[in-house]
Structures are given as structure tokens and as C-alpha cells.
Amino acid sequence: MTGYLHLFVSKDRFRLQDGAQDLVDYQFHTGTAHHLFCRICGIKSYYIPRSHPDAYSVNLNCIELPEGMDVTIEDFDGNNWSKNRDSLVDDVNRSA
Numbered sequence: 001m002t003g004y005l006h007l008f009v010s011k012d013r014f015r016l017q018d019g020a021q022d023l024v025d026y027q028f029h030t031g032t033a034h035h036l037f038c039r040i041c042g043i044k045s046y047y048i049p050r051s052h053p054d055a056y057s058v059n060l061n062c063i064e065l066p067e068g069m070d071v072t073i074e075d076f077d078g079n080n081w082s083k084n085r086d087s088l089v090d091d092v093n094r095s096a
Contacts, residue, residue, distance in 0.1 A: 005060035005073065014056045
């Protein structure tokens with residue numbers, strides 16, 4: 001378990017402020033997802049998931065939330081990923 005908490009953000013609403021030069025792109029299986037790791041510390045702060053090629057999955061543990069902002073964490077059945085993928089796509093479309 002990595003402790004990664006997915007926060008899906010459409011690409012047009014995402015801006016990396018610093019550190020792009022230290023990212024390494026890793027792809028496996030279908031080669032669709034782009035897993036971006038820091039080459040210095042190894043953390044995966046965000047990536048382009050195969051379920052959402054037009055969005056980023058940002059690790060909620062890697063961002064500072066504005067004071068007073070509440071976050072609701074929803075469980076996801078990853079054992080049946082393909083069956084449940086569409087619910088993730090609907091969530092991203094709602095937040096865009």
C-alpha cells in the first residue's frame with residue numbers, strides 16, 4: 001500500500017509550479033498511463049492514468065489544501081477496476 005490518495009484533475013485545470021526537471025516517466029503493462037516519479041526522492045505526486053488520459057491523478061498527500069477545505073474520501077473497488085472505471089470517469093466529468 002502506497003498511501004496514494006487520488007484526486008482527479010482535468011489537464012486544463014492543472015499547473016505544475018516547480019520540479020518538472022526532476023520527474024521520470026515510467027510506463028508498464030499497456031503503456032497508456034504515465035507514472036511520474038521524482039528521481040530524487042521517488043515519490044509519485046501525480047500521473048496520467050489510463051482511465052483518464054485527459055486528466056491527472058494527483059496524490060492528495062502531496063498538496064497543501066487551503067485552510068478550512070474539507071475533503072471527502074470515497075472507497076473504490078480496485079479489485080474490479082475495469083467494471084468500476086466508468087464511475088471514475090463520471091466523477092472527473094462532474095468536477096471539470
